[in-house]
Amino acid sequence: MGPGEVIGSYHDLWRVEQSFRMSKTDLRARPIFARTQDAIEAHLTIVFTALAVSRVVQNRTGVSLRRVLRTLKPLRSATVEINGAITTIPPALDPDETAILNALEDPAPRH
Numbered sequence: 001m002g003p004g005e006v007i008g009s010y011h012d013l014w015r016v017e018q019s020f021r022m023s024k025t026d027l028r029a030r031p032i033f034a035r036t037q038d039a040i041e042a043h044l045t046i047v048f049t050a051l052a053v054s055r056v057v058q059n060r061t062g063v064s065l066r067r068v069l070r071t072l073k074p075l076r077s078a079t080v081e082i083n084g085a086i087t088t089i090p091p092a093l094d095p096d097e098t099a100i101l102n103a104l105e106d107p108a109p110r111h
Contacts, residue, residue: 061103071096 001009034040054065061068075091093101 057104060107061100063100068100071100 032040032043034043057068058065075093075097077091078089080087080089091097
C-alpha cells in the first residue's frame with residue numbers, strides 16, 4: 001500500500017466514527033448483556049443491519065438520519081370504517097416529507 005493510499009484510508013476513518021456515533025444515538029444501540037454466542041450474534045446482526053439501512057437512507061435522501069426520523073415520525077394515516085366500507089386516509093405531506101419519501105422509493109433497476 002502506497003503512502004497516498006494510506007493517507008486516503010486514514011482520512012476515511014471519519015466515516016467509521018460517524019457510523020459508531022449513529023449506532024449509539026440515532027439507532028439507540030446500547031450495551032447488551034447477552035451471555036450466549038447466538039444472542040450476541042443476533043444483536044450484532046440487528047444493529048449492523050439497522051446501520052446499513054440507515055446508510056442507504058442517508059445516501060438516497062442526502063440528509064442525516066436524525067432529520068429523516070424527525071421529519072417522518074409524526075406522519076400518521078387513519079383507517080375509517082363507515083357502513084362496512086373501509087377507507088385509509090393517508091397523511092397530508094409537506095414538500096420536505098414528499099422529497100424524503102420520493103428519494104426512498106426503489107431505484108430503477110440497474111440491468
